[in-house]
Amino acid sequence: MSSAVQLAAATGHGLAAPGHGFLSPTGVEIAFLLVGLATLGAAVVTVTTRQLVHAALWLVVTLGGLAVEYLLLTAEFIAWVQVLIYVGSVVVLLLFGLMLTKAPIGRSPDADSGNRPAALAVALAAAAALVWVVVDAFRTTWIDLDKGVQGSTAVSGESLFRHWVLPFEALSVLLLAALVGAIVLSRRNGDTGGTSGTTGTGGTGGDKGAPTRGKEKR
Amino acid sequence: MHLAYPAVLAVLLFCTGLYGVLARRNAILVLMSVELMLNAVNLNLVAFDVWLRDTLHAGQALTLFAIAIAAAEIGIGLAIVLLVHRNRGTADVDRLRDLADPPPAGTPAADDSVTAPTDNGADEATPVRRQTA
Incomplete structure (x- = not known):
């Protein structure tokens, strides 16, 4: 019986020699590579495009691709949380922010600042160093994806509410603080808007400066 | 994998x-x-x-x-x-330069990109301060 299982395993793995083939990727690896290329390409377009709204839309592709990568790594719950929070709310917030700051719709010539060559040099140097280190460190390491699902909703919820309850509650307090802080920050001065004396003149002075500055920018 | x-x-x-x-x-x-x-x-x-x-x-x-x-x-x-x-x-x-060091007096070469935003920032610092007060 055991020899039959071993035979089946051997024929099942086929040419992938002892356990893992370095140059014979499995299907999951190929899928991960393809989705990763799409994700990386969308990320590069996000940071290089000159159309601000398109950057936000390419960010959707990047975050969605990352959700697929989480699914391939058997972390289902993280994947759906990623779709819900990032694609669902963060990108919508960013789009609202772009429109509330009167972002130009077409190509804006000053989307990149003057230190682009320095930024490119820093990013390429960091990428080269980190890729070298990571590949050298994990050359002989494989993730065993067949040994049960690691991140299903049941497993994640159980560990979250059994071992991580205190950070979870602290995080809810932090979210509440962030909510209150965002409301306080984005409210105009005072409840009464611009009707009160001194703060009203200050507010209108600030608002009067704003449109001229915006026109001057365009 | x-x-x-x-x-x-x-x-x-x-x-x-x-x-x-x-x-x-x-x-x-x-x-x-x-x-x-x-x-x-x-x-x-x-x-x-x-x-x-x-x-x-x-x-x-x-x-x-x-x-x-x-x-x-x-x-x-x-x-x-x-x-x-x-x-x-x-x-x-890069226009929010209120906290930046003032450009040195002897270098007029980079003035176009540096001094104009700082001047704007100095003008606009007053409404901000009034608003927070």
Whole structure:
């Protein structure tokens, strides 16, 4: 019986020699590579495009691709949380922010600042160093994806509410603080808007400066 | 799956976000690049959690916490950017030079790009101060 299982395993793995083939990727690896290329390409377009709204839309592709990568790594719950929070709310917030700051719709010539060559040099140097280190460190390491699902909703919820309850509650307090802080920050001065004396003149002075500055920018 | 695949992808995403943070001028695009860097870290956390088979699921729990903190961060960051835009009329990070060192007096070469924003900032510092008072 055991020899039959071993035979089946051997024929099942086929040419992938002892356990893992370095140059014979499995299907999951190929899928991960393809989705990763799409994700990386969308990320590069996000940071290089000159159309601000398109950057936000390419960010959707990047975050969605990352959700697929989480699914391939058997972390289902993280994947759906990623779709819900990032694609669902963060990108919508960013789009609202772009429109509330009167972002130009077409190509804006000053989307990149003057230190682009320095930024490119820093990013390429960091990428080269980190890729070298990571590949050298994990050359002989494989993730065993067949040994049960690691991140299903049941497993994640159980560990979250059994071992991580205190950070979870602290995080809810932090979210509440962030909510209150965002409301306080984005409210105009005072409840009464611009009707009160001194703060009203200050507010209108600030608002009067704003449109001229915006026109001057365009 | 070879562990190098998610690790290298996370590294490349992080460096893309790093380039975006350094090279972008609009504050909201800088926030988008910060999101890219945070996502790269999340991918690393998930990959190493699946690799190590942690019994406490520390990696995935930390990923969830990082996602929640990133949501809070983007909310506060956008509120600050909107406030700056309301007070200044611009959301460009390299025009907000109130805290920058004044340019040295003997170098008129870089004046075009440096002194004009600082002068604007000095003019506009008064409504900001009045508003917070």
